[in-house]
Amino acid sequence: MSYAVKEIFKTLQGEGAQAGRAAVFCRFAGCNLWSGREADRATAVCRFCDTDFVGMDGEGGGRFAGATELAEAIEAAWGPSSTGRYVVFTGGEPLLQLDAALLAAVRARGFESAVETNGTLEPPAGLDWICVSPKADAALQLRHGDELKLVYPQEGVDPAAFEALPFRHFWLQPMDGPRRAENMAAAAAYCLANPPWRLGLQTHKIAGLP
Ligand SMILES: C[S@@+](CC[C@H](N)C(=O)[O-])C[C@H]1O[C@@H](n2cnc3c(N)ncnc32)[C@H](O)[C@@H]1O
Ligand SMILES: Nc1nc2[nH]cc(C(=O)O)c2c(=O)[nH]1
Ligand code: SF4
Numbered sequence: 001m002s003y004a005v006k007e008i009f010k011t012l013q014g015e016g017a018q019a020g021r022a023a024v025f026c027r028f029a030g031c032n033l034w035s036g037r038e039a040d041r042a043t044a045v046c047r048f049c050d051t052d053f054v055g056m057d058g059e060g061g062g063r064f065a066g067a068t069e070l071a072e073a074i075e076a077a078w079g080p081s082s083t084g085r086y087v088v089f090t091g092g093e094p095l096l097q098l099d100a101a102l103l104a105a106v107r108a109r110g111f112e113s114a115v116e117t118n119g120t121l122e123p124p125a126g127l128d129w130i131c132v133s134p135k136a137d138a139a140l141q142l143r144h145g146d147e148l149k150l151v152y153p154q155e156g157v158d159p160a161a162f163e164a165l166p167f168r169h170f171w172l173q174p175m176d177g178p179r180r181a182e183n184m185a186a187a188a189a190y191c192l193a194n195p196p197w198r199l200g201l202q203t204h205k206i207a208g209l210p
């Protein structure tokens, strides 16, 4: 199958337990919880998104005819170094497009692979790291993984509802936007009172990285 990709870029993973690690980000176009158009934001299922995932016009983006072509572009973005190869599939919602053929193609090029998903879809086999970020108004299908990263606060969402799920790490990530400072304080206070949860910051934004 072909893939619609917004952008491909190398940066440091900014979030979660792999924060600080060099990675190629492959950002797929499109999401099942928002069209990506500002005019639709207020009526979308997910309304706080900080990302432009519309179209294929970003750095390194485009329509890729198959897994080999996309894996070659990911490898080119990484560069010649053979150590520590790591690719993060995100979006938009990557599980609308990510498949076993692409995971096999990046693995064959020496990459470990991770996904950032809203948890509404099942992943293909072969991922090394799964980060699930539940959304208030979307039923959570994918209820296991390596880390659960809850954007906080979300109206109607109690973090305790996720605590018993089989994840290795539980993050509260303050919602960025006009109320960032108060969301940060609220997330910090929640983590102080509820030790399973750790405060997760978007370190790439602090570092001035994409
Ligand atoms: C843009 S999403 C793409 C992957 C997938 N659709 C998802 O929601 O997990 C990447 C990560 O950014 C988080 N995120 C999106 N908007 C945010 C915001 N305004 N503040 C903090 N985190 C945000 C998401 O919850 C998710 O963990
Ligand atoms: N540096 C950096 N780290 C990230 N971790 C998750 C991101 C995402 O948008 O999925 C992201 C991103 O957009 N940039
Ligand atoms: S599910 Fe993810 S990509 Fe889609 S609108 Fe929400 S945060 Fe953005």
Ligand SMILES: [Mg+2]
Residues within 6 Å of the ligand: 050, 051
């Ligand atoms: Mg991002």
